Amino acid sequence: MSEITLTDANFKIEVLDSEMAVLADFWAPWCGPCQMVGPIVAAIAKEYEGKIKVGKLNVDENPVTASEYGIMSIPTIKIFKRGKIVEEMVGVQPAIAITQKIDKVLAE
Amino acid sequence: MIYDLIILGAGPAGLAASIYASYHKLSHLVIGDIIGGTATEAVKIKNWPGTEMISGVELMQKFQYHAEGLGGKIVQAKIAGLKKGEEYFEINTNSENYQAKAILVALGTRRRKMNIPGEDKFLGKGVSYCATCDSMFFKNKTVSVVGGGNSAAMAASLLAEHASKVFLIYRGAELRCEPATVDQLKANSKISIIYNTNVLEVNGDKKVESIILDNDYQDSKILKVDGIFVEIGAMPSSDLLNELGVKLNEQGYVAVDQWGKTNVSGVYAAGDIISNTPGFNQIITASADGATAINAVYKYLKEVRK
Known part of the structure; x- marks a missing residue:
C-alpha cells in the first residue's frame, strides 16, 4: 500500500483511532531535507504493507495537528501506537534507522 | 564480489x-x-x-x-x-x-554543532539547523540565530519574516558575511545583533524557553527565546x-x-x-x-x- 495523506480532519480516525501502528511523516514542500525522506517513507510503506500504516502530513496545510504535536522542526517522523507516540525522529534518517524503530515497535 | x-x-x-x-x-x-x-x-x-x-x-x-x-x-x-x-x-x-x-x-x-548542554535534548523542540525548513513554526515568536557568516545572516533575514524578534548572536566583533548583507541586517528593525558573545546552554521544560550567554545582554546572561538556529559552519x-x-x-x-x-x-x-x-x-x-x-x-x- 502506498502512503495515505493525513490532514487535520482525518488525523483522529486514521492515526489516533487506528488499530494498526501508524508512522506519520510531518513535512512541507519547501523543505529540502523532507524531499529526501519522501522516497524512503514510500519504500517503507510498501515493505511494511499490512504491518504498519504510513501517512504524510503537510504541516503547512494542516497547522492544527502540527501545532498540537509541537512540531518545531521538519522532517519529523512519529510512530503512533493506540493513539500514543512511541517513537520520534527529527531530521533526515537513513532507511535503516527508521526500519529499526518500526521493528522495535512491532515487536513490543 | x-x-x-x-x-x-x-x-x-x-x-x-x-x-x-x-x-x-x-x-x-x-x-x-x-x-x-x-x-x-x-x-x-x-x-x-x-x-x-x-x-x-x-x-x-x-x-x-x-x-x-x-x-x-x-x-x-x-x-x-x-x-x-x-x-x-x-x-x-x-x-x-x-x-x-x-x-x-x-x-x-x-x-558543526555547538556541543553545549540542551542542544541535543531540544532538537526539534526549538533547536534547529535548517531555517528554511523551520522558520514557519516561529510565527510571532522570539528566536536566536548563532553564527556570523552568510548562512547565519540568511537565516536571520528569513526568520525575521515570521518571528517578532530575532537575535543574531556572534562570538566575533564583526560579522563575516558579505558587506551588503550586513547593511540589510542592521536596517531590519526586528533583528538585533549581539557581538562578542557565546551561547553556553539551552534551557526549557518541554521546549526551548531561554538560552544562557557568556556576556550580559541588557544586564542579563539569560535571554528568553523560543528557538535557536545553529548556523556555525x-x-x-x-x-x-x-x-x-x-x-x-x-x-x-x-x-x-x-x-x-x-x-x-x-x-x-x-x-x-x-x-x-x-x-x-x-x-x-x-x-x-x-x-x-x-x-x-x-x-x-x-x-x-x-
Missing part, C-alpha cells in the same frame, strides 16, 4: 564520480547515507550552468538517475568502518561489508579516515594532490571534504573533483593494480 572502486558518499562529488567511473568501465558502488548529500538542502540553485534555476533535491535526483542509468549502483547506508586489508579495502556499513581495490572518499561535511566528515592513515590538514580536511590522490595508495578524495577549496562547497567544484579523481583512479587500477 570485489569492486574496482567504492565511492564513499552520494553527494555531487560521489555521483559525478560514479558517472565517470561508468564511462571508464570501472565496476563500482556508491555508498552514502543521504543520496544527494548536503546539496539537497539548497532551496534554489541558480549557478549550475545550463540550468537557470533548480532546487537542490531536483538537481540531485537528476544526478542520481544519470548515475544509475549508466549502471552505477547506489546503496543507502551509513559507513561504520574502513580497513585496509592485505589486498583490498574493506568497507563496513551497519548492515553489510564490501571490498574494493580502491576507494574514493566523498563524504563531504556535516553541520560545517566540518569535514573525515573521522573514519584515521584508521587508514590518510593525511588530513589542521582543520580535518583530506590532503590531496591536484588529481584527488591522498598519501595512502589506492585512496582518493573529492568534494567538500578535500583541502583544496575548503568552505567553498559548490556543486560544480565537487562534481569536478569527482570526475578528476576518477581519471586518477583509472590510471592507478590500470597501471598499479592490473
Whole structure:
C-alpha cells in the first residue's frame, strides 16, 4: 500500500483511532531535507504493507495537528501506537534507522 | 564480489564520480547515507550552468538517475568502518561489508554543532539547523540565530519574516558575511545583533524557553527565546579516515594532490571534504573533483593494480 495523506480532519480516525501502528511523516514542500525522506517513507510503506500504516502530513496545510504535536522542526517522523507516540525522529534518517524503530515497535 | 572502486558518499562529488567511473568501465558502488548529500538542502540553485534555476533535491535526483542509468549502483547506508586489508579495502556499513581495490572518499561535511548542554535534548523542540525548513513554526515568536557568516545572516533575514524578534548572536566583533548583507541586517528593525558573545546552554521544560550567554545582554546572561538556529559552519566528515592513515590538514580536511590522490595508495578524495577549496562547497567544484579523481583512479587500477 502506498502512503495515505493525513490532514487535520482525518488525523483522529486514521492515526489516533487506528488499530494498526501508524508512522506519520510531518513535512512541507519547501523543505529540502523532507524531499529526501519522501522516497524512503514510500519504500517503507510498501515493505511494511499490512504491518504498519504510513501517512504524510503537510504541516503547512494542516497547522492544527502540527501545532498540537509541537512540531518545531521538519522532517519529523512519529510512530503512533493506540493513539500514543512511541517513537520520534527529527531530521533526515537513513532507511535503516527508521526500519529499526518500526521493528522495535512491532515487536513490543 | 570485489569492486574496482567504492565511492564513499552520494553527494555531487560521489555521483559525478560514479558517472565517470561508468564511462571508464570501472565496476563500482556508491555508498552514502543521504543520496544527494548536503546539496539537497539548497532551496534554489541558480549557478549550475545550463540550468537557470533548480532546487537542490531536483538537481540531485537528476544526478542520481544519470548515475544509475549508466549502471552505477547506489546503496543507502551509513559507513561504520574502513580497513585496509592485505589486498583490498574493506568497507563496513551497519548492515553489510564490501571490498574494493580502491576507494574514493566523498563524504563531504556535516553541520558543526555547538556541543553545549540542551542542544541535543531540544532538537526539534526549538533547536534547529535548517531555517528554511523551520522558520514557519516561529510565527510571532522570539528566536536566536548563532553564527556570523552568510548562512547565519540568511537565516536571520528569513526568520525575521515570521518571528517578532530575532537575535543574531556572534562570538566575533564583526560579522563575516558579505558587506551588503550586513547593511540589510542592521536596517531590519526586528533583528538585533549581539557581538562578542557565546551561547553556553539551552534551557526549557518541554521546549526551548531561554538560552544562557557568556556576556550580559541588557544586564542579563539569560535571554528568553523560543528557538535557536545553529548556523556555525560545517566540518569535514573525515573521522573514519584515521584508521587508514590518510593525511588530513589542521582543520580535518583530506590532503590531496591536484588529481584527488591522498598519501595512502589506492585512496582518493573529492568534494567538500578535500583541502583544496575548503568552505567553498559548490556543486560544480565537487562534481569536478569527482570526475578528476576518477581519471586518477583509472590510471592507478590500470597501471598499479592490473
